Amino acid sequence: MPGTWASLVALPCAWAIHTEYGWIGLAVATVILFAAGCWAADKIVRASALKDPGTIVIDEVAGQWLVLSTVGRDLPSYCLAFILFRIFDIWKPAPVRWADSRVGGGLGVMLDDMLAGGYAALASLVLLTLAGAFGVRQ
Numbered sequence: 001m002p003g004t005w006a007s008l009v010a011l012p013c014a015w016a017i018h019t020e021y022g023w024i025g026l027a028v029a030t031v032i033l034f035a036a037g038c039w040a041a042d043k044i045v046r047a048s049a050l051k052d053p054g055t056i057v058i059d060e061v062a063g064q065w066l067v068l069s070t071v072g073r074d075l076p077s078y079c080l081a082f083i084l085f086r087i088f089d090i091w092k093p094a095p096v097r098w099a100d101s102r103v104g105g106g107l108g109v110m111l112d113d114m115l116a117g118g119y120a121a122l123a124s125l126v127l128l129t130l131a132g133a134f135g136v137r138q
Helices: 002-048 057-069 074-090 096-103 105-133
Strands: none
Touching: 002 057, 002 074, 002 105, 057 074, 057 105, 074 096, 074 105, 096 105
């Protein structure tokens, strides 16, 4: 449940960055957050001796921002991106599951969510393109 809450909190933060700096600004913020998350998560993993402590949620924010950087800044797109990210993050299709189980340290904590974000970004783009082709979105 902390992952879902973190993903929800990520939405207005991403909206603000997206509004001020566009999708490129949000993409850059995602890369910075990923790097900071790898460093911070590694410190916590080492200190706690846990593989992926539930208290770490920066990975959810970075994964959610990755998806949001690929969609328009409108409520339907943001809702779709949120739902798809949560689906792929919980489902963990390959290679998300591989990263979750085999990659350790801070990179391991962050990587599975970034891969889930990548899947969600692709799915969002496909669904939004199809919706546009059928006149669902103007």
